Amino acid sequence: MEALCIHRPCIAVSNSHSAVIGRGSYLGLAREAFMASTFGLLHDARLGYKALACLSASIATRRATIAAESRDRRDRSPGQDIPDPPPHCSIRTSSAGRGLYVTKAISQREVILEDMAVVDSSCPQEVVQKVFSSRPPEPARLQREPIWGLVANFVQLLQDGLPPKHGSSRIEEAAQDRQRRLSLMAAFYRPEVEDAQSNLYKQHAEELHKAMDQTSQETVASEVVADLLTVVRLDAHIVREAKRPGEKDRNGLGLFFWLHLANHSCCPNAFFHTTCEKGRAKATLYALRPLDCGEEVCISYVDGQTLLSPVQVRRRIIQSQFGFVCGCNRCQEEENRAGRVGRAGRASPAAEV
Numbered sequence: 292m293e294a295l296c297i298h299r300p301c302i303a304v305s306n307s308h309s310a311v312i313g314r315g316s317y318l319g320l321a322r323e324a325f326m327a328s329t330f331g332l333l334h335d336a337r338l339g340y341k342a343l344a345c346l347s348a349s350i351a352t353r354r355a356t357i358a359a360e361s362r363d364r365r366d367r368s369p370g371q372d373i374p375d376p377p378p379h380c381s382i383r384t385s386s387a388g389r390g391l392y393v394t395k396a397i398s399q400r401e402v403i404l405e406d407m408a409v410v411d412s413s414c415p416q417e418v419v420q421k422v423f424s425s426r427p428p429e430p431a432r433l434q435r436e437p438i439w440g441l442v443a444n445f446v447q448l449l450q451d452g453l454p455p456k457h458g459s460s461r462i463e464e465a466a467q468d469r470q471r472r473l474s475l476m477a478a479f480y481r482p483e484v485e486d487a488q489s490n491l492y493k494q495h496a497e498e499l500h501k502a503m504d505q506t507s508q509e510t511v512a513s514e515v516v517a518d519l520l521t522v523v524r525l526d527a528h529i530v531r532e533a534k535r536p537g538e539k540d541r542n543g544l545g546l547f548f549w550l551h552l553a554n555h556s557c558c559p560n561a562f563f564h565t566t567c568e569k570g571r572a573k574a575t576l577y578a579l580r581p582l583d584c585g586e587e588v589c590i591s592y593v594d595g596q597t598l599l600s601p602v603q604v605r606r607r608i609i610q611s612q613f614g615f616v617c618g619c620n621r622c623q624e625e626e627n628r629a630g631r632v633g634r635a636g637r638a639s640p641a642a643e644v
């Protein structure tokens with residue numbers, strides 16, 4: 292069974308979209324999600340989520356549409372399908388992009404928000420097998436990681452994306468839900484520029500694409516897979532399935548829209564955990580300390596050991612895993628202090644003379 296407990300996902304819409312989703316809030320990625328970076332997630336932010344929904348035309352038309360829309364995805368507003376923001380949260384932008392802010396004072400340990408996964412990898416094994424029916428791609432690790440299930444889940448959404456012409460309201464409802472989730476993909480965070488690992492991730496996307504069954508290959512362009520890998524790499528959270536007696540722990544991945552908006556801080560004021568409810572992953576975000584009204588909610592993307600390291604070490608780890616230089620208050624203060632000590636140290640020999 293595929294019940295999962297996700298950790299955190301994130302998406303990125305360019306800052307220009309914040310106005311559209313201004314009622315909402317955002318959470319950042321969790322370090323575990325970044326374990327996903329070892330799965331080989333890629334980044335090519337040019338994929339059109341709208342295009343992802345254009346599955347009604349012929350395969351050729353679909354692919355052309357995807358290619359065309361991929362060019363202007365960033366200019367589109369993906370906000371129309373974004374769910375209502377959690378109570379007491381809003382999105383604002385800063386030098387770190389969008390961020391999640393509280394709109395009332397929050398007590399320590401109080402729940403800041405609850406977030407259901409937009410897509411998780413609680414994907415039935417038969418779907419994974421169906422989507423990836425050919426030889427598993429290299430690197431072989433891709434097949435044993437949660438990304439496998441998440442990609443299969445997502446591909447299935449794409450393939451089933453069209454509302455049925457003659458369906459019961461229940462089927463139509465399910466189709467609408469799929470469309471909504473696909474649209475939401477476009478609102479997740481993607482970097483503005485490609486980073487050093489982009490080419491590697493592109494290769495992984497191509498390998499994943501090659502391993503798909505023919506229908507999936509024809510329906511879902513490899514650029515779409517690449518885009519998904521980018522989002523997963525930067526925004527997804529690990530979801531741990533509750534262990535049952537005699538079973539090994541299993542990990543999955545999930546994308547949580549609101550949680551993904553939380554930026555990282557090396558001195559976080561919030562943390563989250565994941566559970567699984569009726570097969571869908573849910574993330575709950577808590578305050579680690581009392582929060583003032585209007586304060587930004589930040590989580591840690593890295594583990595406790597990293598947080599105990601000096602600023603240079605933390606920054607190196609964060610940059611290698613997540614591709615950004617941490618600009619949190621703690622890093623800035625420690626950097627400034629180190630600069631002052633350095634200057635003082637250089638000055639002292641002269642002073643002694």
Ligand SMILES: C[S@@+](CC[C@H](N)C(=O)[O-])C[C@H]1O[C@@H](n2cnc3c(N)ncnc32)[C@H](O)[C@@H]1O
Pocket residue numbers: 300301302303304317318319320386387388389390479480525526551552553554555556613614615616617618619
């Ligand atoms: C999961 S997203 C968080 C939401 C994102 N700020 C947005 O605009 O959608 C993670 C990205 O936010 C930015 N970010 C998060 N925490 C940061 C920090 N402490 N310093 C600088 N950038 C940060 C980085 O660009 C990172 O790749």
